[in-house]
Amino acid sequence: MTDRNAYMTNELQAIFDQTVNFVAKEVVPNGDAWEEAGFVPREVLTQMGSLGMLSLRIPEEFGGLGLGMLASAVFSEALGSSTYGGFDVTVLVHTDMAGPHLVNSGSKEQLEHWLPGVLAGETILSIGVTEPDAGSDVAGIRSSAVKDGDGWRINGTKTFITNAVYGDMTIIAARTDTENKYGISMFLVPSGTEGFSVAKKLDKHGWRSSDTAELVLDDVWVPDSQLLGTPHRGFYETMRNFQNERMVIVGMGVGAAQQAIDLTLAYTQERSAFGATLFDLGAIRQRMAMNQARIDAVRASMYHAAWMGDNGQDNVKAMSGVKAFGCEVINQVMYDCVQFHGGMGYMTESAVDRMSRDARILPIGGGATEVMLEEVAKRSYQS
Numbered sequence: 001m002t003d004r005n006a007y008m009t010n011e012l013q014a015i016f017d018q019t020v021n022f023v024a025k026e027v028v029p030n031g032d033a034w035e036e037a038g039f040v041p042r043e044v045l046t047q048m049g050s051l052g053m054l055s056l057r058i059p060e061e062f063g064g065l066g067l068g069m070l071a072s073a074v075f076s077e078a079l080g081s082s083t084y085g086g087f088d089v090t091v092l093v094h095t096d097m098a099g100p101h102l103v104n105s106g107s108k109e110q111l112e113h114w115l116p117g118v119l120a121g122e123t124i125l126s127i128g129v130t131e132p133d134a135g136s137d138v139a140g141i142r143s144s145a146v147k148d149g150d151g152w153r154i155n156g157t158k159t160f161i162t163n164a165v166y167g168d169m170t171i172i173a174a175r176t177d178t179e180n181k182y183g184i185s186m187f188l189v190p191s192g193t194e195g196f197s198v199a200k201k202l203d204k205h206g207w208r209s210s211d212t213a214e215l216v217l218d219d220v221w222v223p224d225s226q227l228l229g230t231p232h233r234g235f236y237e238t239m240r241n242f243q244n245e246r247m248v249i250v251g252m253g254v255g256a257a258q259q260a261i262d263l264t265l266a267y268t269q270e271r272s273a274f275g276a277t278l279f280d281l282g283a284i285r286q287r288m289a290m291n292q293a294r295i296d297a298v299r300a301s302m303y304h305a306a307w308m309g310d311n312g313q314d315n316v317k318a319m320s321g322v323k324a325f326g327c328e329v330i331n332q333v334m335y336d337c338v339q340f341h342g343g344m345g346y347m348t349e350s351a352v353d354r355m356s357r358d359a360r361i362l363p364i365g366g367g368a369t370e371v372m373l374e375e376v377a378k379r380s381y382q383s
Contacts, residue, residue, distance in 0.1 A: 007303045011067075012074045019053065019078035023087075031084040034209035035354070038201070039166050040090045042121070049121030054095055058103060062115045069244055069306035072096050076248035077299070080255020083351045085358030086209030088252040093162045093210075094118070096248045097366075098125035100241040101171050101186060105229030110188070117168070126163035128172040128189075128215060129238065131156065143217065145174035145185060151223040152176075154187060157199070158215040165201050165211035167191060172217065173234055182235040186228040195220040206357035242367070243305070243315055246323040249366040250302050253330040256355050257295050260337040263351060264288060268340055284340055291333045298326040317379040324372035327362035334359045 008016075026044060034040050048054055056071045058064020065071070076096070079088040099118060102110070102125070117123030131141050143156020154174050164170055169190045177183020189196055200214040229237045265288060268278035278284050301322045308315035334356040338345035345352050363369040 005300060005303050007070055007307050008074075012070060015056065015071060016074045016078045018051070019075055020081050022048070022051070022053065023079060023082035027082040027084060027087050031082065031087060031209060034087065035084065036208075038208065039211040040087050040209055042124070042166070045091070045094070045121035045124060047121070048091065049119060054091075054121055055119050057095065057100060058115060058119060059111075062111055063119055064115075068310035069247060070303065070310055072244060072248055073251050073303055073306040076251025077255040077258075080252040080257075081259050083256060083259050083355055084209055085252065085256060085355065085361075086207040088256075089162055089207055090210045092248045092252060093127065094121075094125050094167075097241070097245045098127040098163070098171055100244060101127065101228065101238065102188070104240050105186065105237045109225070110228070114169070114188070123169060124163055124167040126161050126167045126170045128158040128161050128164065128170040130158060130160050132159050141173055141175060141184065143172070143174040144178075145176050145187065148221060151221050152185075152187065152227065154189070154217045154220040154222065156217050158217075159213075160202065161213050161215055162207075162210050164191075164213035164215055165198055167211075170196075170215065171228060173238065174217075176234075177232045180232065183232045184234040184238070185231050186234040186237060187222055188226040188228055189217070189220060189222060193220055193222065204361075206354075206360055208354075243309055243319040245366045246319050246372070247302060247306055249362055250298065250322055250326040250330075253327060253359060253362045254295060254299050254302065256359065257291075257330045257333045260334055260352050260355050261288065261292055261295065264337040264340050267344075271342075278340065287336055288340070291336055294329045295333060298322065298329050302326065317376055320367070320372040320375035323367060324363075324369045324376065327359075328369060330362055331356075331359050 055064040056067045056075055060066040076092055079091060082088060102114060114123060118125060131143060133140065133142060143154065145152045145154040154172060156174060161170065169188060172187045172189045173184050174187060175183060176185040195218040197216050198213045199216045202212040202214060204212055268284055271278045305315045305318040305322050308318055337352045338356050341350060341352050344350050347353060
């Protein structure tokens with residue numbers, strides 16, 4: 001084994017290799033069809049479940065591997081090698097954006113009930129926080145839940161919810177304490193629950209093979225057993241996973257950017273121009289070298305911030321900076337890769353065209369660049 005960075009172990013390298021091999025065999029040959037269909041077939045996710053690929057962050061007592069943020073960093077980067085961001089995010093919403101809420105806040109009874117299906121890829125999760133008027137500002141959500149007998153009645157609208165069209169359960173954030181800006185609770189709402197519906201399947205610029213929904217909750221009633229965590233503490237419980245969510249978005253982008261660089265280097269070394277190859281032009285050669293240096297820097301920063309989290313250190317400033325800087329860099333790299341593919345880079349049949357479209361959401365989703373920079377700035381202020 002060759003260590004890829006100082007944080008890699010044999011176990012993490014095995015996860016990376018398994019994931020890269022899986023996507024090369026099962027995703028790359030089929031990704032175009034999934035882009036056309038607008039979703040990843042369930043059998044692919046259950047296959048990943050059977051191989052243990054959905055269990056990295058699940059505690060060992062519930063059948064998982066009980067690993068930390070470094071495992072998610074490795075997994076997300078390896079998924080990014082697929083070149084299909086829609087596939088990557090379908091998996092990562094389940095494993096690293098929705099799943100941790102259940103793991104972090106769920107009761108033993110909830111974990112015993114739901115985790116077997118989550119591990120197997122039979123219960124696909126989504127996270128329902130974003131609303132038409134509230135995205136990065138989680139405290140601004142308007143969906144409400146009021147106590148009703150031995151349960152709760154939920155009303156509201158959610159939008160841009162990945163996995164919610166064909167998924168099995170959405171973790172819904174709703175306001176439960178009207179006197180407190182942060183008085184939010186989380187609820188487990190299975191698809192098919194009366195009053196819970198997909199109002200619209202959304203059509204996206206990129207991530208074409210992931211399903212994204214606008215959801216309506218119309219007098220949805222759920223029992224107390226589906227309240228996730230402590231009432232009115234959902235905002236703070238949600239924040240526990242913010243750094244992990246930001247990290248895997250960067251990770252999938254780093255994996256895709258590396259693939260884009262590799263594809264572009266191969267193309268420019270084959271493409272003839274002016275009596276030589278494009279790679280023989282110093283401007284192209286050096287610009288791609290700089291792109292590689294930038295992606296190496298993002299990757300290293302991401303792994304270090306993950307290591308901080310795994311070692312109990314406050315990594316909000318570090319991971320917010322990685323998210324802000326890294327996602328902008330990834331888009332700059334994709335721009336150059338399209339440019340150096342020339343006309344072919346603008347064709348939808350080209351992988352770099354697809355990856356450039358998929359990358360555009362990265363500085364937006366999981367916390368916009370501007371919000372991330374404010375997180376860094378607040379922690380840089382010297383009083």
